[in-house]
Amino acid sequence: MWESILSNGLMQGVLRLVMAVYMAMMSVAAPMYSNTRTEAPVSTAPQTVPVYDGNEELLTLAEGGETDYVIIYAESAARAEITAAQELKNYFDEQNGTDIPLLTAESTAPAAKEIVVGKTGRAIDALIDREALGTDGFTIAAQGESVIISGGEVRGTLYGVYSFLETYFGCRWFTPELSVVPELAQALLPATLNDTQTPAFLFRDTSWMCSWNAEWRAKQALNGSLTPWHSPLDETYTDILNFGGGDAGHTFRFFVPEEVYFESHPEYFALGKNGKRMPGQVCLANEDVYQLTLAHVLHWLQENPNAEYISVSQNDNQDYCRCSQCAAIDAREGSPAGSMLTFVNRIARDVKAAGYNDVLIHTFAYQYTRTPPKYIVPEDNVMVMLCSIECNHSEPYQYSDPEFYDDLAGWAAICDRLFIWDYTTDFGHYLTPLPDYNNLQTNIQMFYENNVEGCFMQGNSMSVNGEFGEMRSYLMAKLLWDPYCDIQKHWDEFMYYYYGPGCQNIFAYIDVLAENKSKFYDCFESPEDIVCLSYFDLERCDALWDACEAAATGDAQLARIQRSRLQVQYYKSVARKGEFIIINSYDERVAAGQKLYDDLTRLGITRLRESRDLMENPNFWDKASTWNVKS
Numbered sequence: 001m002w003e004s005i006l007s008n009g010l011m012q013g014v015l016r017l018v019m020a021v022y023m024a025m026m027s028v029a030a031p032m033y034s035n036t037r038t039e040a041p042v043s044t045a046p047q048t049v050p051v052y053d054g055n056e057e058l059l060t061l062a063e064g065g066e067t068d069y070v071i072i073y074a075e076s077a078a079r080a081e082i083t084a085a086q087e088l089k090n091y092f093d094e095q096n097g098t099d100i101p102l103l104t105a106e107s108t109a110p111a112a113k114e115i116v117v118g119k120t121g122r123a124i125d126a127l128i129d130r131e132a133l134g135t136d137g138f139t140i141a142a143q144g145e146s147v148i149i150s151g152g153e154v155r156g157t158l159y160g161v162y163s164f165l166e167t168y169f170g171c172r173w174f175t176p177e178l179s180v181v182p183e184l185a186q187a188l189l190p191a192t193l194n195d196t197q198t199p200a201f202l203f204r205d206t207s208w209m210c211s212w213n214a215e216w217r218a219k220q221a222l223n224g225s226l227t228p229w230h231s232p233l234d235e236t237y238t239d240i241l242n243f244g245g246g247d248a249g250h251t252f253r254f255f256v257p258e259e260v261y262f263e264s265h266p267e268y269f270a271l272g273k274n275g276k277r278m279p280g281q282v283c284l285a286n287e288d289v290y291q292l293t294l295a296h297v298l299h300w301l302q303e304n305p306n307a308e309y310i311s312v313s314q315n316d317n318q319d320y321c322r323c324s325q326c327a328a329i330d331a332r333e334g335s336p337a338g339s340m341l342t343f344v345n346r347i348a349r350d351v352k353a354a355g356y357n358d359v360l361i362h363t364f365a366y367q368y369t370r371t372p373p374k375y376i377v378p379e380d381n382v383m384v385m386l387c388s389i390e391c392n393h394s395e396p397y398q399y400s401d402p403e404f405y406d407d408l409a410g411w412a413a414i415c416d417r418l419f420i421w422d423y424t425t426d427f428g429h430y431l432t433p434l435p436d437y438n439n440l441q442t443n444i445q446m447f448y449e450n451n452v453e454g455c456f457m458q459g460n461s462m463s464v465n466g467e468f469g470e471m472r473s474y475l476m477a478k479l480l481w482d483p484y485c486d487i488q489k490h491w492d493e494f495m496y497y498y499y500g501p502g503c504q505n506i507f508a509y510i511d512v513l514a515e516n517k518s519k520f521y522d523c524f525e526s527p528e529d530i531v532c533l534s535y536f537d538l539e540r541c542d543a544l545w546d547a548c549e550a551a552a553t554g555d556a557q558l559a560r561i562q563r564s565r566l567q568v569q570y571y572k573s574v575a576r577k578g579e580f581i582i583i584n585s586y587d588e589r590v591a592a593g594q595k596l597y598d599d600l601t602r603l604g605i606t607r608l609r610e611s612r613d614l615m616e617n618p619n620f621w622d623k624a625s626t627w628n629v630k631s
Contacts, residue, residue, distance in 0.1 A: 039547040040504035046493045049170030049182050057191040059145060061115070062184070065097035069113045074120045075104040078153040080238050081118030084161040088117060088149070091165050095184045116148040118157040124148045127194075136223060137198035140164050142191055155238040159221045163197065173220070174494050175470045176213035177556075197481075201447075203241055203419060203454025204480035207461035208473035214238075220477035224456065244307025245300035248362060249385075249421075250316045252282050255293040268292075270321035280317040284343040285325035293343075294350055301356055309383065311362040312347050314340060320368050333373035340369050341376050348379040357381075364421075365411055372410035383417035385456070391423075392520045393434070396442035400520075405446070412450040419454040420447050423523040424472055427610040429625060431466045431570035432527040435513035440475060445483040455480055463607035466566035466600070471498065499561055502551030505544040506564070512537055512544075526625075528575035538578050541568050563603040569596045570608075573624040586621065593620030597627065607631075 052058060061069050071092070073085035089102045105120035116122050119130075127141045128150045138151030138160030149160040165171040168189055172180040205224030211217055218237035225240045245251065258279035261268050268289050270281035282289045297310055304310075314320070321327075326339040333339075340363065348361040359381065365372065366387040378384055386408060392400035411418050422443065426432045447455055457476045460469050471494055478490045495503040513531050521530040533541065545565045552558040572578035579592040597620060606614055612628035619626070 039543065040502070040508045042501045042551055043496055043504050044501070046489075046496055047170075048172055048180060048493065049184065050168060052188060052190070059142060059147070059189045059191050061147075061187040061189060062092070062096035062098050062100075063186045067092075067096065067098045067100050067187075069115055070101040070103050070108070070111060071115045071117060072103055072105050072108070072120055072122065073117045075106045077118050077120075078157075080155055080158045081153055083237055084149070084158040085117040087158070088115065088161045088165070091169070091171060091181065092187070094181055095169055095171075096187050097183075112145050114146045116146065116150065117161065118150050119153060122148075125150070133196070133198060136202075136221065137196070138163065139197075140168075140193060140195040142189060142193040147189065147193070155218075155221075155223055158218055158238055160197075162219045162221070163195075167195070172493060172497065173216060174474055174498055175210050176216040178498060180497055199481045200483050201452065201454050201480050203456070204477070205455070206424070206457045206459055206473045206476050208424075208459035208469045209461055209464060210470050210473050211477075212461070220474070221481050222477055224454065241308055242304075242306065243362070244304030244310045244359075245297075248309065248311045249313050249364065251311045251313050252293070252315050255296045255312075256282050256289055270319050271323040271326075272319055273322060278319040280319035281315050281321060283321045283323055283326065284339045285321070285323060285329075290343065290346065294347060297347060297351060297361075298354055301351070301354075301359060307359060309360045309362045310351075312344050313362065313364045313385075314366065314369060318368055333376060335369065335371040335373050337365060337369040337371060338373040338376060341373055341378060341382075344382055345376070345379045348382045352381055360417060362419075365407070366421075370404075370407050372407060372414060377414040378417070380416060382415075383419055383453075384411055384415045385419040385421050386411055386452075387421040389421075389423060390522060392522060393436040393439065394517055394519055394521055396439045396446065398442070398446050408446070408450050408452075412452070418450070418452050419456070420452050421456050421458065422447075424457050424476065425459045425465075425467070425469070426523055426525060426527075426530070428524045429527055429570070429574070430460045430463060430608055430610075431567050431605070431624075432525075432574075433513050433531055433567045433571055434467060435510065435517045435531060437468070437472070437475075437510065438514070440472075441479055441483065441487050444476075444479045448483045460607075462610065464563070464604040466563050466570070466603065466605050468564060471495070498557075499548060499564070500552050500557045502548035502561075505548040505551075509541055509544045512540055526574065527571045531571070533571065533575075533577065535577075538568070538572065542578075559603060562599065563605070566596075566599060566603065566605065569599065570624050576623070580623075590620045593618075593622070593624070596624060600624075 061067060071085055071089050073081060085102060089100055092098065092100050105122060110122055116124050119125060124143050124146055127143060127148055128139050133151045133156055135152040135154040136156050136159060138156040140149050140160055149164050151157050151160050170182045203224045204222050206222060211222055214237050223241050225242050256268055262279045266277040268282060268286055269277045269279050270283055272278040293312060297312060300310055301307060320336045329339040329342055330336045344361055344363045351359060351361060360383040361381060362383045362385060364387055365384050388397065388404060391397050391404050394400050398405045426434050459472060474494050475487060475490060478485055479487060495506060499506055516531045516533055516537055518530055545568060548561050549558060552561055573580045573596055576582050580589060597618060600614060608614060608628050611631055613631045615627045615629055
């Protein structure tokens, strides 16, 4: 329609005149806003290595490229503990210019100055309460002149080594490609050191693309693999909590596939509101459906003997069964979660009877099953995963979505194994500005305070991200370990080392988004419905990103800035603002679209939305949100 309107010369002239008047008015008004267009000051590098005040006794582990210490581990240690000892040596030597000996406990007698890694049988092992630490917790402690870093053999000792290097040696691993490993004139530790940590959540996972890297995941203490998107992970570093069957959601499509059974057995499937059988969901009251599901679950467990979870969960649609038997349970329970949990509980009992006593049966509290049932409670081997897909992201959930908060509290009251599936990107617009960064800590604290055991923070797992994906993943990893950590400190460090000395401009840009965000937006919202940026706002945003680019200290840093800046260009394209405004000529609009597309491809963006690949030859006149094809 717009092409035909703008092809009319008279109409185009009128619109250009209107635009000229508008721009003149903006120029007159601009001085009023000059204070808001000031560039943010250049930042200095945050101090990551601790500075001691001189009043405490310190151990000197290395100085001037020399060390009297040795690293001790057990020859028979678990894989993660051997990795931990080797990682400690590698970073210790890199930072201190040393060649610290790496010895086994079996091959050398105890010495006065040892860094003991993991379970070794040394006397210092007595400091470690492994039962209390579980699989992931650790203790870092000094005794005399020796130090021990030890904990859960599966993952805890390795997490302890990385925490030791981060907390006391100043190392940072912001992304798989971006690390800070300071050179040290002295490697110092408090002589009274006793640092014990256990994670707030049993299960910790994000699905941002950067978290596919097994080494980086271990350094961030991310221990879960919830989705098949993580199947390429190399498990060299730690064992990961895993789901048998290769998927952790919407599994009835595997147990009772419609293409196999719908034509011959429509009674296996949900009775819809229209009184007809619908292939999208199953009938949970049908005995054949139950037996098919149980057979598949037991088969998956036989094929995945190390599985800790197996999913029995609704398909991804709203077509739940309304037959008389399912409806009667749901009416009594006040929620379709009633018939679902009745079915899942039975599976859980039969799985335990088959000898799988340590396997949890996972199911969703998702969309129509989100509200907990009134009377039925989950079996002790059922794990319920509450999903926040409908939630309003404009504020922390407990304020913006009180119904979700009530459902969370309701499930927490009846479920000992409560997990969360949260959504941390816009799945319809991966590049859109999404100003919910300040909600992350409050939401994760709310989960923890309601006895949630695990969190899966779903992001953009399908493409390098052009918003703030790597920042989000880094901050969420910190919060999933400790919801009450100094998140601003972590944020400040990330922003400086990722974006450089101009990073305060991006903080200022984030403030602009926060000032102009909508009162409601979810994880599928269109960009212009999330933030409403005026002419002045966009001018301010561009000036801030320009300033950040100008302060970049290298090509890699500049590329990271430019990739994150794509969110502004994408917003303009979809909202028809800035250089994409409809008043501009066809050629101007096409040129702007071509530049945006070239920047997308140059900076590695392959998807603009979930399950859609970026087109090779899009129409540059169209909004960028149309430049995708089904993958």
